[in-house]
Amino acid sequence: MKVEVDQDACVGSGQCLLTAPDVFDQRDEDAIVELLDAEPPAAQHQVVRHAATGCPAAAITVHEH
Amino acid sequence: MTLAAQRPQLPFTRPNLLELAPFYEVLRREAPIAPVTTPAGDPAWLATRYAEVRQLLGDKRFGRSHPEPEQAARISLAGIQDGPSGSYDSEAAEHARMRRLLTPAFSAKRMRALSGHVQELVDGYVDEMLAEHDAGGGQVDLHAHLAFPLPVAVICRLLGVPEADGEYFRSLSDRMATYSGQDAQDARIEFGRYMAGLAEAKRADPGEDVITDLVRAQAEEEDFGYEEMVRLCVGLLFAGHETTVNRIGLGTLFLMTRRDQWESLAADPDGRIDAVVEEMMRMGAPGDLGLLRYAHEDVEIGGATIERGDAVILSINAANRDDTVFSDAEDFDPDRTERGHVGFGHGPHFCIGASLARTELRAVFTTLARRIPQLRMAVEMDELDIRTDHITGGVRSLPVAW
Ligand code: HEM
Ligand code: SF4
Numbered sequence: 507m508k509v510e511v512d513q514d515a516c517v518g519s520g521q522c523l524l525t526a527p528d529v530f531d532q533r534d535e536d537a538i539v540e541l542l543d544a545e546p547p548a549a550q551h552q553v554v555r556h557a558a559t560g561c562p563a564a565a566i567t568v569h570e571h
Numbered sequence: 572m573t574l575a576a577q578r579p580q581l582p583f584t585r586p587n588l589l590e591l592a593p594f595y596e597v598l599r600r601e602a603p604i605a606p607v608t609t610p611a612g613d614p615a616w617l618a619t620r621y622a623e624v625r626q627l628l629g630d631k632r633f634g635r636s637h638p639e640p641e642q643a644a645r646i647s648l649a650g651i652q653d654g655p656s657g658s659y660d661s662e663a664a665e666h667a668r669m670r671r672l673l674t675p676a677f678s679a680k681r682m683r684a685l686s687g688h689v690q691e692l693v694d695g696y697v698d699e700m701l702a703e704h705d706a707g708g709g710q711v712d713l714h715a716h717l718a719f720p721l722p723v724a725v726i727c728r729l730l731g732v733p734e735a736d737g738e739y740f741r742s743l744s745d746r747m748a749t750y751s752g753q754d755a756q757d758a759r760i761e762f763g764r765y766m767a768g769l770a771e772a773k774r775a776d777p778g779e780d781v782i783t784d785l786v787r788a789q790a791e792e793e794d795f796g797y798e799e800m801v802r803l804c805v806g807l808l809f810a811g812h813e814t815t816v817n818r819i820g821l822g823t824l825f826l827m828t829r830r831d832q833w834e835s836l837a838a839d840p841d842g843r844i845d846a847v848v849e850e851m852m853r854m855g856a857p858g859d860l861g862l863l864r865y866a867h868e869d870v871e872i873g874g875a876t877i878e879r880g881d882a883v884i885l886s887i888n889a890a891n892r893d894d895t896v897f898s899d900a901e902d903f904d905p906d907r908t909e910r911g912h913v914g915f916g917h918g919p920h921f922c923i924g925a926s927l928a929r930t931e932l933r934a935v936f937t938t939l940a941r942r943i944p945q946l947r948m949a950v951e952m953d954e955l956d957i958r959t960d961h962i963t964g965g966v967r968s969l970p971v972a973w
Contacts, residue, residue, distance in 0.1 A: 517918070517919055517921055518674035518675070518678065519921045519922075519925060520926050521921075521925070523679055523680075524679055532678050532679060534680070535675060536671065536674065536675055537674040537675045537678040559911055560911055562629075562915075562916070563919070563921070
């Protein structure tokens with residue numbers, strides 16, 4: 507799995523790091539998403555998918571395989 | 572007769588605080604974007620289905636301002652969400668500034684750091700509830716002892732507002748959100764004056780708080796107007812307590828009327844709490860209207876043509892109970908697997924205080940479940956003192972016992 511985030515689209519909701527804290531973080535200065543792990547291990551895949559569908563700005567893209 | 576010819580008038584009568592008007596079910600199925608009449612008597616569109624509500628919330632062709640504000644449909648006789656707000660030309664820039672200035676202060680990380688303080692506050696309020704229970708007749712008002720003081724104390728601390736002013740700004744908020752016409756407008760103006768006074772006090776004597784930051788930013792940024800700053804501060808203080816006070820009350824009612832859910836929370840507070848809070852966010856449906864937008868362009872959606880300038884009311888309450896998305900949508904079921912409720916909105920206006928609200932709700936319900944597992948309502952649902960003619964509704968008191 508490959509994960510991408512669009513920092514321009516992100517609205518800083520913090521939803522993703524609540525869902526998958528090992529994969530997403532928020533910058534301190536503006537709360538915009540930061541990707542911690544662009545190729546998360548299999549154990550993370552389900553929560554990453556939830557983070558992507560739950561993102562209110564559709565700023566997270568997941569490429570399976 | 573078709574729905575279009577009827578233009579049913581909002582609000583639709585609901586059976587009680589926890590259920591929605593059955594008519595929403597009909598609208599979702601037959602007219603997801605329905606022509607309606609606002610409580611103020613003007614035409615508007617009402618969106619009720621999850622797919623359309625979510626799509627509209629993410630659509631940049633809608634805003635809170637109106638190209639010709641004097642022509643805009645009026646929504647209600649309250650002092651907020653009554654009609655368009657902000658200026659059509661500068662809305663996007665002003666909104667971007669608001670997000671930039673406020674989002675970091677309420678980020679998930681900051682709120683996590685605040686959770687110890689929130690927990691201490693909750694423990695203090697629950698101590699008082701227990702003492703009051705032992706001293707008095709065994710009945711305690713959960714609204715007055717916990718649901719109200721907690722969000723007020725937390726938002727006061729973050730914004731740098733004196734907690735002693737709580738009763739005062741609560742009554743202003745209450746009046747501003749009541750469908751009373753002139754009095755609601757007066758309250759909004761008075762709230763603005765109160766905030767301007769507070770802002771000036773911060774300018775003279777800065778603190779480490781959000782209002783001080785906003786005063787500083789306004790002084791530094793040329794196109795950041797004074798009125799806009801005051802409007803922001805009022806909005807924050809209002810949104811920062813009203814919604815959460817309400818949700819603690821509704822959450823309590825959901826759990827007290829579903830004993831099995833309460834008991835499983837009490838059996839495993841830390842394990843159950845996140846799912847319980849999300850279900851409270853999905854099912855909790857304060858108020859009888861919805862989020863408000865005006866079309867900035869003509870838009871085709873759900874079989875309707877929304878014209879530039881039209882008002883659209885987005886019923887997140889109805890969307891969150893769309894049974895094509897949430898199975899057995901009327902059941903309070905924390906174990907459901909579907910996610911993505913729109914209780915905090917969606918898209919560019921997604922609630923800035925979501926992490927704060929979740930932190931407070933988690934602390935409240937884990938603590939009650941742990942310390943007062945025998946908690947129950949002391950009155951029947953239909954005996955509750957409910958705020959009618961009010962944007963978010965909610966109770967004035969919540970008598971409980973154990
Ligand atoms: C359970 C409690 C809460 C609920 C249910 C709630 C709900 C919402 C919803 C639905 C929206 C979207 C409005 C729209 O799209 O028109 C929103 C926006 C907002 N909320 Fe909350 N909220 C809660 C708590 C808070 C708190 C504690 C704060 C304090 C910081 C807050 C501040 C805001 C602000 C500033 C916005 C406007 C964001 C924007 O327009 O970009 N909310 N809230
Ligand atoms: S959930 Fe989406 S909008 Fe929120 S912080 Fe993560 S990427 Fe940004």
